[in-house]
Amino acid sequence: MQKDYFSVELSQSINLALPLENMGTVIQIEPEKICLVPGVSNYLLGVINHQVSLLWVLDTEQFFQIESDGHTWKQSLTAIIMKSSLPGTRKRVALVVKKIQGVLNLNTESEPILSNCFLSPFQCFLDKIVIDNNAAFGILGTDTIFKVIQTKVN
Numbered sequence: 001m002q003k004d005y006f007s008v009e010l011s012q013s014i015n016l017a018l019p020l021e022n023m024g025t026v027i028q029i030e031p032e033k034i035c036l037v038p039g040v041s042n043y044l045l046g047v048i049n050h051q052v053s054l055l056w057v058l059d060t061e062q063f064f065q066i067e068s069d070g071h072t073w074k075q076s077l078t079a080i081i082m083k084s085s086l087p088g089t090r091k092r093v094a095l096v097v098k099k100i101q102g103v104l105n106l107n108t109e110s111e112p113i114l115s116n117c118f119l120s121p122f123q124c125f126l127d128k129i130v131i132d133n134n135a136a137f138g139i140l141g142t143d144t145i146f147k148v149i150q151t152k153v154n
Contacts, residue, residue: 001109007101007137008080010060011069016097017104017130017137024081024092026100029057031077044149048094055081056149057094063145064122069098084146091146106130106137 005017027050034046034057043062047054057079061068077096084091108130125145126138 002105003108005104005106007104008097009099011066011098015135015137017139022083022085022142024083027079029077029079055094060095106132
């Protein structure tokens with residue numbers, strides 16, 4: 001089955017694909033606008049005021065346990081707003097990414113692929129790994145991510 005995804009690149013040239021129905025918008029975040037929240041996991045950088053509501057900012061390198069490419073937090077951060085697909089919820093989180101790649105149409109019916117670019121602790125957040133134009137894309141399991149974040153915040 002062909003399906004549209006929004007593609008991003010994380011550190012270490014890791015490609016992720018987010019189902020379009022879970023995609024919000026792309027935003028730029030000035031690090032000084034992030035309000036730290038004590039007592040939460042270190043992958044949650046804090047919250048920002050986005051369109052008159054609080055939005056958690058998630059450091060994907062720490063969350064997915066990826067080695068950093070040496071990004072400095074002094075510069076503006078690029079993030080995508082991920083929305084929950086659970087009915088009746090309005091959960092959102094901003095995922096900090098290295099690079100925006102855009103919309104991809106991927107065939108998700110292919111056989112499962114093992115890729116060593118997705119480390120073991122990371123794979124539990126992926127629904128599947130798909131190859132497109134010789135590049136591996138991990139399809140994010142958005143509801144799994146929201147469940148983990150919710151247990152760490154509450």
